[in-house]
Amino acid sequence: MLEVRCLLRSVRFCSSAPFPRHKPSAKLSVRDALGAQNTSGERIKVQGWIRSVRSQKEVLFLHVNDGSSLESLQIVADSSLDSRELTFGSSVEIQGQLVKSPSKRQNVELKAEKIKIIGNCDAKAFPIKYKERHPLEYLRQYPHFRCRTNVLGSILRIRSEATAAIHSFFKDSGFVHIHTPIITSNDSEGAGELFQLEPSGKLKVPEENFFNVPAFLTVSGQLHLEVMSGAFTQVFTFGPTFRAENSQSRRHLAEFYMVEAEISFVNSLQDLMQVIEELFKATAMMVLSNCPEDVELCHKFIAPGQKVISFVDKAQYICCLIISYTEAVEILKQASQNFTFTPEWGVNLQTEHEKYLVKHCGNIPVFIINYPLAIKPFYMRDNEDGPQHTVAAVDLLVPGVGELFGGGLREERYHFLEERLARSGLTEVYQWYLDLRRFGSVPHGGFGMGFERYLQCILGVDNIKDVIPFPRFPHSCLL
Template structure:
């Protein structure tokens, strides 16, 4: 049997290092090429897609982009290059010298020695047109092509950066990342908006279940995080969740991503609110620092076009009735259009797991929502009911005691005061980028009557 040491040694001696005089061009991303401080004619290779092409008498100008940067790399070639196959949208590989650009529009440019067309593009049939700014509504018709536009590529770069920032925040704060299941037998929210999971095979007998119990796509990883909070003091998950809502609003999807956290030994909503605020601030600071051009593009071409909705009629807030979108907007406006925490909701409106405040006639639970301008509810959280007898009585009243006996067990074996929250990731992106419709901040939106690709 080969040992790991032997394999490493074999790999080291079998490497085929090129002759220094025939050293191949270094492959660079467009982003790295643009960041070159003192380009001195180093031979490089860049791969990407043509974003613009301009032919002059003696010079051919191309702008090539590979998705790593909002800005494209200018390629300068002699007019002797065959430009018949060079079209907007075509994929190319360019080799040449990276030099300082004489133009003030860019710091560097690539002086082409070889241009190879990897994939042709029929520019006339291509739904994305050169120098046209396509509305986001138009591009939703082409989920397989819309990532090639500047706005969508910027949004997706921000999405990637925000994902990394969220993981970094939790890691730096001492949280353990938990992979909660996609398929589950519980309905955490209790709203019944579930997608049931069944095998597609028709040999299954109708009275049987693959898992012996009905199974669904998860609506939240919270209950599984509560299990883990009995062994780890701080846990989080970040993954897809599903709601079978018959909704066509600009804030709802059937499949979306949730950031959820659970913290043990928490005794007040203020402690949860502090973590929510820190998560929001830390993630946003990282995005603004690492993607300034992408954020600026979204604010420049998306946010100004948002419709401002006003509500002239008097807003009525009746105790015991849940907040609607109009109420959320009224509260935000009343508070100066800044993020607002709403706490202590009526018990009757909330799921069984929220801690009873035992505050007399109002009878509230220790719940909190964070409302933000342009979106409404961004975070939702609560302290959990850790008292065995209180939780047992509530589950019995709701007829859920048998189904959630395992949940009661958590309160019987070393329970502690704990709480947690969830943040809708797409709503967060809507908030910081000013994107009106949630369908435009996710690569492949899933909603009622639409499951393209």
């Protein structure tokens, strides 16, 4: 009661002060201002960056954007206002009345009562030019500025929405989110394309390891998820992964984001493929529903003539095809197309093979299952299928990208795994992994999805460097 009485005294004291003449301006994002239902002169405040300036005899028009929306808010001001410092790129704070716009181009506009310049911009020196449609290749030179363009703004809003959609899918499906480490002592892929970590400066001691063992940036959170799948039936992680691969291709980065999941008590690839398909479709539908203008912009200016959007828009009605690796190789061998890499059984499928298979199957997603044991990591479950000797691995190939998902059933049988590790000389390094099979092991499987490749797929973006805020690739680590 004492706290309540003190609060009431404070209110009575404040009530004796004079009321302000005008109701304080409510701060709104550009998105909220554009969607406002009440436009009867409500006073608001917006903060953002000038996207255009147009001065007429009696009126000054500005377009201001704060990144919350593809569409900018039109500001109408008195032409007597000194507009010399109101240049493209300048940051401003504007207070005024939100009113219905007489123009058909926008529903509302802001009649400015006060314009405050927060930060000037030398528009002549600024590398992003007003009314110019800069190629994505040009914008890569300016990772600190390219987010201010319409196209990168749209891609990054879509990226944010897709991130939320993925988390929502897993949460609604009962998965537990696990933060897997970025620093690790294992190479789950077995490819050897690792970034090794060493202390810098005074801490560097060449004869010793900081962690007592060699440490690397992670290439995958899968093995850590397998640890967690001994306590939780469904787990996932979503974070950065790293590959020291000297590739300048349009689909590889040195740092990229992976969505990975592990599911216990899974006995068949069909169960795993169902989760993969549902994740892909649910996320695509949510992005299309919540970012229609941004997706349309990408379709119009990034992928003109492609049917990327129509493919994704119909994703909920598409049933993914399923073919075996052996069938895929036969299709490739019978193709009239000449490949740079000759398709042979027992050899990894190349990007050109993957794209051909998708096209051959009608430009819809295709699951490839049952790969040769020799080309897959040690943890894939042996199919015990005689001379072919395949494992229960699966990839999902999609239009425009090729491989998007990769996964499979894990070898839960102790003796099978022990033999595989012994043949590879990895028994000592992965003794802890063998221990998982000794104490309460269950049939389980999982998958990983390259998040940037997913964005390439649904947006039709040709180069993976354009769907991540700060691309990292060989000979380039700007900022």
